[in-house]
Amino acid sequence: MQRDSTIGTAIRKRRQALGWSLQRLVEASHIEMSTGHLATLETKDMAPSVYVAEALAKGLGTTLDVLLREARDPTAFEAPSEHAQRVPILPWEQAAKWAVDPDPRRLPPGSSWVMPPDTPPGKVFGLKVRDESMQAPSGISFPAGYTIFVDPGRKALANDFIVGHLGDPAAPVFKKLTLDGSAYWLRSLNPQFPMQQVGDTFEVIGVVVGLRAAFDKGGVL
Template identity: 25%
Template sequence: MKNINLQIAERLKAARSALGLSQRELAEKCGWESQSRVGNYELGTRKISAEDAVTLASALGISPGELMFGNESDKVYVQRSYPVVGKVSAGPWQEAIEPERIRDIEHWEETTKRVSDDSFWLEVDGDSMTSDKGITFPKGMLILVDPKANHEPGSYVIAKLTEENSVTFKKFVIEGGEPYLVPLNNDYKTIPVKRDCKFIGVVKDMAWNESL
């Protein structure tokens, strides 16, 4: 299986080619002086930062999630807005976030991903989902959570430890037949999935919090 950087590189090149853009033209649309950044991204030799992923996706007319996650079933279709309901820890277990009443929420963020009407945005708070390689979710980034989506190995999920009323953001994996919540930052420990762990939703898109 190709590494994550090469998978993202292929999606980037395909999206650029579909628009008939050269690397230089795409770089100009992104506001970059040199095409070398695009070239390195398409070779997979340079990791795409979260900020550049948002910039590239905007220039290509796709969502950052489609570029980084590459879910072929989630093609761009209609731009819709969903509420930003709070923060979620990307570190140790934190107190659960109880969504506010929809009409009282002032901050809404747009997406072109195909998600359920019950979807919402959360702001990443912590550094356990940051990585020097492949996908990274730095503190302050917004993630779009679809509570109706089914999680599977490799999904980025919001999970709740029901007995402690606490939530976390991690990658769901199966190792040795056992389920785990895995951080992208190696400084943090893997969390075994126990019976009292409930999956709140699956991350479908990401964006920078422009209100910061």
């Protein structure tokens, strides 16, 4: 980025509009940066690298192009919503209810809102993988601690990864939906976990459409 860029002003304006601290923006951007360095970028004649600028833009729920436009023309600024382009990480027991009625007021205090891999449509939400049942020995795998993104509006097909329940909406499961003849089964990717045939009480909550893993000093967030 050019040294005469005033993108720091746009970053600071959006951060303050969200009511965020410097630390909150660093955490939302998933980058290695001190709050002091971020404060310098916001207030001094110092342009961040493209990588840092894009990460900060994503953390703010916008794009680098928007920040650059707002830096060039402050009148183009539109106050952001904290949850714009973000989806909530739900408690598992709330997944079925959210799929029907996505009401943020029901979320526990301090719930996380994160950026999915793609712009989320409608009621998309995130869940933290709870166990090792979907951790495969090889190939596609969903280790415990990773975040899956679930789309309740997408129709589930054979071989989709789905979140559903077996009759109790407050006890959802995460499995691969497989078809054997005319019968549907729920299959874990970990061979140590048994398959389970789908019964009349089974209901799909949503189809898994994305996966994210964040690392902090070698650990999964």
